[in-house]
Amino acid sequence: MxxxxxxxxxxxxxxxxxxxxxxxxxxxxxxxxxxxxxxxxxxxxxxxxxxxxxxxxxxxxxxxxxxxxxxxxxxxxxxxIGTPEAPSALQSAFVCHDGFQCGYCTPGQIVSATAMVAELEWGWASDAGHDVADAPLFTEEEIRERMSGNLCRCGAYPNIVAAIRSTMDDPA
Missing domain, CATH: 3.10.20.30 (Beta-grasp domain)
Incomplete structure (x- = not known):
């Protein structure tokens, strides 16, 4: 028992x-x-x-x-993170950039991206960086590396990266 x-x-x-x-x-x-x-x-x-x-x-x-x-x-x-009436910036960006296909992975992608943006702002290093002493850059390579733990069987990766990148370029 x-x-x-x-x-x-x-x-x-x-x-x-x-x-x-x-x-x-x-x-x-x-x-x-x-x-x-x-x-x-x-x-x-x-x-x-x-x-x-x-x-x-x-x-x-x-x-x-x-x-x-x-x-x-x-x-x-x-x-x-957000509601249908008041979505987060990332949730809105996933819709605007068609960052999903079947949608099954989308909640995990958005939660992970939310943390990833904070990690970048905190200056946490990743394997995509060339020197851990340098501040991380908001590049597609950096986003892809940091999101590599979230898989999308439909292959919506370019749109997911575009959605994340758009919120980082315009974090409002």
Whole structure:
């Protein structure tokens, strides 16, 4: 018999109680318990990025993380980034630049891009940079490298990069 474990996670600004099997993934907690189905289960092995969420502002694959590990932390899903009535700049850009085809990967792409823009602003280095001491540039190469953990089976990559780039060129 598995022990029941409790925790409180702040999901999209609201405290949510977790009570259950300590082996439950954060992804399953969000989708099945909280009915936040924007976060997708793609590969369930941390390889596709469809399940990307922010934990205290940093992107993670929620399929590889246990819900209980995030007691007291801030979790942001695609539902917490914008709404149909008030989309984020990235959400609007994905629509304007046709940054999706089937749309299955789009929530993870947008959540990951949201974190990526912050990482660039914080000056975090990546493998695309030539010298880690230099400030990262907002180049297509840099965007592609930083988004490489999010796969799109439809191949909408040029449009995804264009959407992200447009918000970086005009962050308003």
């Amino acid at each position: 598995t022990a029941v474990t409790t925790a409180t996670l702040t999901v999209n600004g609201t405290d949510r109680a977790f009570e259950g099997d300590p082996r439950r993934s954060l992804l399953d907690f969000l989708r099945l318990d909280l009915q936040l189905t924007g976060t997708k289960k793609g590969c369930d092995h941390g390889q596709c990025g469809a399940c990307t969420v922010l934990v205290d502002g940093r992107r993670i694959n929620s399929c590889l993380s246990l819900a209980i590990m995030h007691d007291g932390q801030q979790i942001t899903t695609i539902e917490g």
